Amino acid sequence: HGQVIDVWLSTRRDLTAARAFFTRALATGAVPVKVATDGAPAYPRVLDELIAGALHDTEQYANNGVEADHGRLKARLRPMRGLKTFRSTRILATGHAFIQNLKRSHYDIATHAPVHQRLPAAFNELALAI
Template sequence: MESVARSRPWCPPGSAFAGFRFPAEVIVLAVRWYLRYGLSYRDVEELLAERGIEVDHVTVYRWVQRFTPLLADAARFSRHAPGDRWFVDETYVKVNGVWRYVYRAVDQYGQIIDVLVSTRRDAAAARRFLTRALRMLKVIPSEVVTDAAPVYRAVLDELVPAAWHHVEQYANNPIEADHGQLKRRLRPMRDCRLIEPHRW
């Protein structure tokens, strides 16, 4: 008889929940809702209340800060290996109440390669961003798609001279669309709060 494997929702180890009043399933569900959909902490509080679970939005915030890294680590097992076609761009968002440039890259699968928050939009920031992405992933892209900003050409010639630098109009739409998702995600939050000094 052929057995059918059933996928179960992932849950962090029980020890991660020591001292928490609510069951692990409730906490993970709340964090997943917050991360997956364009919800505020108060939205999650309301959704839980509709299900008979009374949780303050500040508690939801604390859960998100505590368990997001665990969920991110678990999600890596279902990711593609990092692709060799990168889409690189920067956007402008509020971080801790101050406008900052956010350098971002995604691969051909839509996976986030890396993120860097910078006070400046210049060659030094682009070099720092790409250097770290290359060092962390240990993947050399065969193609890097950017907008026509001149700083990228010099930085890419320096760091990945063998990669094709593609700047054709509309070629960078994947990262532009990803920026849109980021900004929609930040809108209900009113602002972005950095958890770590350099990476989200």
């Protein structure tokens, strides 16, 4: 699984939203070699503009990993009956991405721990650092 670089929530999926997302994601310093998206018409133009060297994969099952991750987030939200504000949605989605990256060892935190113990070990390391 790839690393979640950024989370973006928008009411629209137009050029402005796509450009804002990719600009903010690239500001983290990570430049992807491959970007898997669905077939939204705004993505190819923005990717050619901002990350010309990246492979844009829009094959039918290319973004299954992203959709599966969305499924875990939606399963978490279902008992909560959704979220009331854009702000709370953004906070929860960003936290979810952080936890997924910890579990997948995308950070140098708790990499020594076995997979099933990685998350508690990461929180112990973070607590000691604070």
